[in-house]
Amino acid sequence: MNKRDMLKQDMISAGERFADAFSLPKDMVVNATLFHMVGGSELFVENFKGIVSYTCHSIVIKGNNVKYCVCGECLTIEYYSNEDMKISGQIQEVKVIREA
Amino acid sequence: MQNRWIRFVRGCLVIRIDGDYMERFFNMCRMHDIDLWDIRKEQDVCMCEAYASDFVKMPPLLRKTGTKASVVKKRGLPFYFPFIKKRIIFFMGVIICLAMLNYVTEYVWAIEYVGNLQVSDDELSDFLEQESIHYGMKKSSLNCEEKEKRLRETFQNVTWTSIYFEGTKLFIEIKENEKSEPVPIEIKGTDIVANESGTITSIVTRNGVPKVKAGDTVEKGQVLVSGSVPVYDESQTVVKYQIYDADADIYIRTPIAYKTTISSGYPVVVYTGNRIKMGFAQIGDYHIDAMPILDFFMGESKNLYETITEKHQVVLLDNIYLPVYYGTINRKEYYIKYFTYTEDEMKSKLSENYEKFILSLQEKGVQIVEKNVKMVKNSKGMDLYGDILAIKQTGETAAIQAYHNVDEDIEE
Numbered sequence: 279m280n281k282r283d284m285l286k287q288d289m290i291s292a293g294e295r296f297a298d299a300f301s302l303p304k305d306m307v308v309n310a311t312l313f314h315m316v317g318g319s320e321l322f323v324e325n326f327k328g329i330v331s332y333t334c335h336s337i338v339i340k341g342n343n344v345k346y347c348v349c350g351e352c353l354t355i356e357y358y359s360n361e362d363m364k365i366s367g368q369i370q371e372v373k374v375i376r377e378a
Numbered sequence: 379m380q381n382r383w384i385r386f387v388r389g390c391l392v393i394r395i396d397g398d399y400m401e402r403f404f405n406m407c408r409m410h411d412i413d414l415w416d417i418r419k420e421q422d423v424c425m426c427e428a429y430a431s432d433f434v435k436m437p438p439l440l441r442k443t444g445t446k447a448s449v450v451k452k453r454g455l456p457f458y459f460p461f462i463k464k465r466i467i468f469f470m471g472v473i474i475c476l477a478m479l480n481y482v483t484e485y486v487w488a489i490e491y492v493g494n495l496q497v498s499d500d501e502l503s504d505f506l507e508q509e510s511i512h513y514g515m516k517k518s519s520l521n522c523e524e525k526e527k528r529l530r531e532t533f534q535n536v537t538w539t540s541i542y543f544e545g546t547k548l549f550i551e552i553k554e555n556e557k558s559e560p561v562p563i564e565i566k567g568t569d570i571v572a573n574e575s576g577t578i579t580s581i582v583t584r585n586g587v588p589k590v591k592a593g594d595t596v597e598k599g600q601v602l603v604s605g606s607v608p609v610y611d612e613s614q615t616v617v618k619y620q621i622y623d624a625d626a627d628i629y630i631r632t633p634i635a636y637k638t639t640i641s642s643g644y645p646v647v648v649y650t651g652n653r654i655k656m657g658f659a660q661i662g663d664y665h666i667d668a669m670p671i672l673d674f675f676m677g678e679s680k681n682l683y684e685t686i687t688e689k690h691q692v693v694l695l696d697n698i699y700l701p702v703y704y705g706t707i708n709r710k711e712y713y714i715k716y717f718t719y720t721e722d723e724m725k726s727k728l729s730e731n732y733e734k735f736i737l738s739l740q741e742k743g744v745q746i747v748e749k750n751v752k753m754v755k756n757s758k759g760m761d762l763y764g765d766i767l768a769i770k771q772t773g774e775t776a777a778i779q780a781y782h783n784v785d786e787d788i789e790e
Contacts, residue, residue: 328405334419355417355426360408 311341313372321348321365321372329358337365338375345375389430389454396423397445406439407432430456479694483546486515488691488699492551497533502550505532514662514701517543545697567621570603570773572596576632579769586624602628605778621778630772631747634739636764638731640724643759645714650681652711660689660703667707684710721760725753728762736766744770 297307305312305325314322323339323346330338330345337353339346353367395403407414407428412435417426428436430452440447462469489511491502506512509525526539529552538553570586578594586603590596603624608616658667689705719727732751739746748767753760 328408329401332401332404332417332419332424354419355414357413357415358404358408358417359413360411 309342311339311344311346313346315369315372318369319366321369322362323365324362326363329355344377347373347375349373385427385429386454389452389456390427391430391433391449392425392427392451392453393433394423394425394448394450395445396448397443399443400424400445403439403443403445406443407436410435410439412436412439425450430454479698479700482700483698484517485701486511486513486517486520486543486546486548487701488547489513490547490549492549494552494554496535496554497552501533502552505529506550511548517546520548545695546699547697565621565623567778568605568623568775569601569778570624570626570628571776572598572600572602572630573772573774574598574630574632576630576772578602579629579631581626581628583624583626585622586626588626596630601776602626602773623775626773628771628773629769631767631769632772634766634768636732636735636762636766638728638735638762639759640719640727640731640762641759642718642724643716644719645716647712648715649684650711650713654709655706657704657706658687662701669707669709681711681713684712686710719759721755724755724760728753728760732762732764735764739766739768739770742770744768 293308294304296302297304304310309325311326312324314324316322325341326346327340327342330340332338332353332355334353335349335351337348337355339348348365348369349371350367350369353365353369356364356366397403404414404417404426412428412432414426414428417424433447433449436447489506491499494502509528511520511525520541522541526541529539529541529550530536533552535555536552537555540549540551542549542551575596575598578590578592578596580592581588581590581602583603586605587607588603589601596602603626605622605624606619607622609618609620611617654669654672656668656672658665658669660666686708687705688708689703692700692702692704694700736746736749746766746768750765752763754763
């Protein structure tokens with residue numbers, strides 16, 4: 279991890295602390311991606327940058343500094359708009375891929 | 379999330395995306411505010427849906443990402459316009475029909491009375507006529523509450539009323555007072571006078587002073603029982619008169635004259651067998667049938683017709699009565715043929731009529747004491763003269779004749 283990344287990490291943790299101190303939503307303060315899952319078949323995603331890859335078995339979503347991998351079967355994107363997206367299918371796991 | 383009705387109204391396309399950088403294409407669509415939905419992977423290609431208006435914004439994005447898009451299916455209202463344009467008359471007809479239906483349902487086309495036992499339908503119809511409630515009136519012009527009040531005021535024995543609409547039918551629902559209060563009998567003061575001349579056979583008086591006795595001969599209009607009863611003092615002088623309604627059973631022996639005539643010729647309706655049955659339609663006051671056309675082509679016939687019309691009103695959904703009627707007109711042609719009775723037939727017919735008359739008298743409680751019959755033949759037919767001596771109930775009420783005299787006597 280270079281100095282720039284370390285600085286960024288420090289800023290994020292500072293933002294988290296700030297959000298905790300003033301009871302503000304963290305996704306707004308640190309620009310974090312918000313996942314809202316309903317059962318095992320529906321997943322609402324907000325505040326993301328885009329799709330990195332899409333197959334029936336996995337969808338990789340680019341967040342702010344990290345990537346998220348939604349794994350499952352018969353995955354479809356029910357809608358994909360500027361604000362949010364909805365993934366449906368048999369979701370098995372949601373993984374966070376931290377960039378080295 | 380987009381509403382599917384909005385998608386239908388705006389019109390959407392099912393698009394097949396093919397290429398190596400489909401994810402980039404989706405991201406660029408997102409950046410350019412192009413909404414996509416139902417994105418699913420099918421082998422190497424992706425299927426998705428987008429608004430038809432957004433599809434025109436896609437070509438630059440497709441070029442940049444090196445992907446190809448092809449329309450698989452079109453959905454939504456904008457794609458129905460060419461279909462509607464070709465069948466404009468049909469759709470105009472549907473719209474006009476709906477508009478007319480909406481228009482006619484604002485009026486009353488049927489009236490039904492519910493719950494009336496003592497008050498007849500005719501009385502209620504007269505009431506509605508007085509209140510200017512009729513077929514074809516606008517529903518909004520009727521103040522139901524006010525008319526309910528008027529209905530209760532008009533009919534004293536009506537305890538509850540409800541005037542309401544179901545579709546285009548107006549219901550007049552009433553409840554009547556089943557326990558009617560006894561009406562106080564008002565004493566007017568009446569005599570009983572003879573209906574006809576004859577001899578009194580019996581008289582039983584319940585109220586009043588009898589003026590005749592059994593065996594007396596009376597004339598028509600003579601007082602039989604007087605309603606003014608004299609009150610005497612100790613010196614047997616009339617002090618005053620008390621007024622009653624005279625009541626008595628009086629039987630009189632009186633002659634009854636009977637005469638009946640029969641003509642030797644009599645008409646008989648003979649059907650020719652020519653029948654015409656056809657349908658008709660009526661919209662409001664306009665009647666449509668093919669009978670005038672038929673008369674025009676067949677020529678004016680001198681024969682007569684018996685016409686039976688069967689009429690039905692068009693009803694939608696059980697309650698929406700429309701001013702549209704349909705039915706059948708059944709017309710049977712006939713002519714009148716005159717036949718002549720023989721003398722025996724005339725006698726038989728006259729005797730039959732006479733027997734019926736006697737039977738009707740007996741049913742009314744008249745006792746026949748004596749009867750003489752004479753039949754006379756003349757140029758036109760035959761006459762029957764019957765002289766009957768009968769015992770029957772007599773007497774009809776009339777205002778007291780001596781009343782004013784009584785007052786004057788008392789004043790004197």
